Amino acid sequence: EIVLTQSPGTVSLSPGERATLSCRASQSVSSSYLAWYQQKPGQAPRLLIYGVSSRATGIPDRFSGSGSGTDFTLTISRLEPEDFAVYYCQQYGSSSLTFGGGTKVEIK
Amino acid sequence: QVQLQESGPGLVKPSQTLSLTCTVSGGSISSGSYYWGWIRQPAGKGLEWIGRIYTSGNTNYNPSLKSRVTISIDTSKNQFSLKLSSVTAADTAVYYCARERISFYYYMDVWGKGTTVTVSS
Numbered sequence: 557e558i559v560l561t562q563s564p565g566t567v568s569l570s571p572g573e574r575a576t577l578s579c580r581a582s583q584s585v586s587s588s589y590l591a592w593y594q595q596k597p598g599q600a601p602r603l604l605i606y607g608v609s610s611r612a613t614g615i616p617d618r619f620s621g622s623g624s625g626t627d628f629t630l631t632i633s634r635l636e637p638e639d640f641a642v643y644y645c646q647q648y649g650s651s652s653l654t655f656g657g658g659t660k661v662e663i664k
Numbered sequence: 665q666v667q668l669q670e671s672g673p674g675l676v677k678p679s680q681t682l683s684l685t686c687t688v689s690g691g692s693i694s695s696g697s698y699y700w701g702w703i704r705q706p707a708g709k710g711l712e713w714i715g716r717i718y719t720s721g722n723t724n725y726n727p728s729l730k731s732r733v734t735i736s737i738d739t740s741k742n743q744f745s746l747k748l749s750s751v752t753a754a755d756t757a758v759y760y761c762a763r764e765r766i767s768f769y770y771y772m773d774v775w776g777k778g779t780t781v782t783v784s785s
Contacts, residue, residue, distance in 0.1 A: 557727065589770040593711075600760055600775035601711065607769045644711055648770035651724040655711040 558583050560645050560656035568664040575632040577659045579645035584625045589648040592621055592630045595658075596641045604643075605630065635661070666691040668761050668776035676755075676783050682748040686761030686776060693742045694719045699764040700744045701772065702735065704757040712757075716764055717744055751783045 593601035605621040672684035701716035715725035763774040
């Protein structure tokens with residue numbers, strides 16, 4: 557099983573600042589099969605990014621993804637008030653899938 | 665647009681079987697482009713994939729839960745279901761159903777709102 561480790565666990569930032577979230581895999585992950593989700597309290601996760609860097613429908617361009625192999629990054633260029641949430645990376649491989657433990661982006 | 669809705673008992677006794685159904689609306693569950701999956705999330709914790717089913721009935725399960733999980737599909741009702749046997753308090757969680765796209769890319773693009781299941785006597 558591929559383990560995804562997200563860091564930091566929590567980051568405190570102000571609106572307008574840049575957020576950089578890391579996701580590290582225990583083994584190499586196919587770039588086609590790495591996705592990111594946003595989850596707000598009491599809501600289901602929402603797909604943000606798939607295939608490492610492709611934005612899902614309706615996702616603003618302040619969200620971007622990058623990386624390859626075992627190291628992946630989600631960047632929010634300028635935090636808006638609605639961006640404060642928990643972010644999860646996810647990988648699919650060998651008919652199974654795992655999520656990272658999440659990074660909480662909180663208001664400083 | 666496709667929507668998913670989970671339903672089932674909110675309280676299950678220890679050692680019994682948890683049963684949930686996900687109803688798909690706004691589209692056909694028989695679409696060959698998608699798989700249909702279950703994910704759970706204990707309160708205050710992260711997401712755990714439980715398993716998925718294809719319209720053909722082909723299934724994949726999380727190895728850690730495989731011995732207790734059964735996912736089935738009823739295309740006539742546009743529904744798929746989850747059964748988790750021999751539950752304990754550790755199975756208490758919000759359970760989500762989701763649509764999975766497995767092609768050149770992988771992603772879960774449509775999620776139900778989730779349903780809370782508590783395991784308690």
